[in-house]
Amino acid sequence: MKIKHWITAAFLILILGVEAQPVKQYGQLSVKGNQLVSDKGEAVMLAGVSYGWHNWWPRFYNKSTVKWLAEDWHCDLVRAAMGVGPRGSYTDKPEWSTQLISEVIEGALENDLYVIIDWHSHELKTEEARRFFSDMAAKYGQHPHIIYEIFNEPVKDSWSDVKAYSIEIIKAIREKDPDNLILVGSPHWCQDLHLVADDPIVGYDNLMYTVHFYAATHKQSLRDRCNYALAKGIPLFVSESAGMEASGNGPIDHQEWQTWIDWMKSHQISWVTWSIADKNETCSMLKPEAASEGGWSEDQMKESGVKTRALLRAFRAE
Ligand code: MG
Numbered sequence: 001m002k003i004k005h006w007i008t009a010a011f012l013i014l015i016l017g018v019e020a021q022p023v024k025q026y027g028q029l030s031v032k033g034n035q036l037v038s039d040k041g042e043a044v045m046l047a048g049v050s051y052g053w054h055n056w057w058p059r060f061y062n063k064s065t066v067k068w069l070a071e072d073w074h075c076d077l078v079r080a081a082m083g084v085g086p087r088g089s090y091t092d093k094p095e096w097s098t099q100l101i102s103e104v105i106e107g108a109l110e111n112d113l114y115v116i117i118d119w120h121s122h123e124l125k126t127e128e129a130r131r132f133f134s135d136m137a138a139k140y141g142q143h144p145h146i147i148y149e150i151f152n153e154p155v156k157d158s159w160s161d162v163k164a165y166s167i168e169i170i171k172a173i174r175e176k177d178p179d180n181l182i183l184v185g186s187p188h189w190c191q192d193l194h195l196v197a198d199d200p201i202v203g204y205d206n207l208m209y210t211v212h213f214y215a216a217t218h219k220q221s222l223r224d225r226c227n228y229a230l231a232k233g234i235p236l237f238v239s240e241s242a243g244m245e246a247s248g249n250g251p252i253d254h255q256e257w258q259t260w261i262d263w264m265k266s267h268q269i270s271w272v273t274w275s276i277a278d279k280n281e282t283c284s285m286l287k288p289e290a291a292s293e294g295g296w297s298e299d300q301m302k303e304s305g306v307k308t309r310a311l312l313r314a315f316r317a318e
Helices: 003-019 022-026 063-071 094-111 126-140 159-176 193-198 220-231 254-266 303-317
Strands: 030-032 035-037 047-051 077-083 114-120 146-149 182-184 207-214 236-242 271-276
Touching: 047 063, 047 114, 047 303, 063 094, 077 094, 077 271, 094 114, 094 126, 114 126, 126 146, 126 159, 159 182, 193 207, 193 220, 207 220, 220 236, 220 254, 236 254, 254 303, 271 303
Parallel strands: 047 077, 047 271, 077 114, 114 146, 146 182, 182 207, 207 236, 236 271
Antiparallel strands: 030 035
């Protein structure tokens, strides 16, 4: 390559590099009304991917995949889904689990990404969650990169029980970290936003409520609930989503997924796609031959991975 081309390349790397530094760009996030905003008070919409359950796909929980997702997939954020409940998860391997989650957190700090620390549980475990989030907030709460998701998907618990749990965990986090974003779940896999809208948590700042959708199952009726919540001033964050059925399987409904993408854009709502895993199911974005450290070619990715990467790159380029 000639000198002139080296200079052009260096310039491009400089420009693209600046573009790909979401935390430097937006800084400490906060919530104003129902909108996520930057440290300058401007509306922010983030997009990224979730890792799969750490207890089943630990091989992807390393700094190298975070770097790849930042540089090649153009993620603004990643979600570390710390499994709580199944055998081999945080419930009986807390130190190993925390270490794996920390690899992704440290990777996000090094690569200037936001990172969601996701308590990936389907049931209430208040004492364990309080201890875990208190430790995480003490260790990482000074970094603007950190977002806490305190209950992945309640299933059978009522909103009054989930609300009481959430307040306990919010208090524990706020003792150590006064300001970072906290994401709150709602009953029935984060679908009951109408219940949240009628009885939100009050007295704490920088809370948002999670919406989870799988576009081949969840359609306009869920968006109607979200619209109802937004109209009542409830801030929403799509911390898990994808194009297939809620089972994680079946064909991708591209049209409905696009309707969701357009809806999220119109409301500046951030989204995260599920998941970085290699299980034989539609929603796992990688094939078993995909390396544990990233560097994935298109033929090592499944349809949902190819599509998600394209969506993220298009979103960054807008
Ligand atoms: Mg903080």
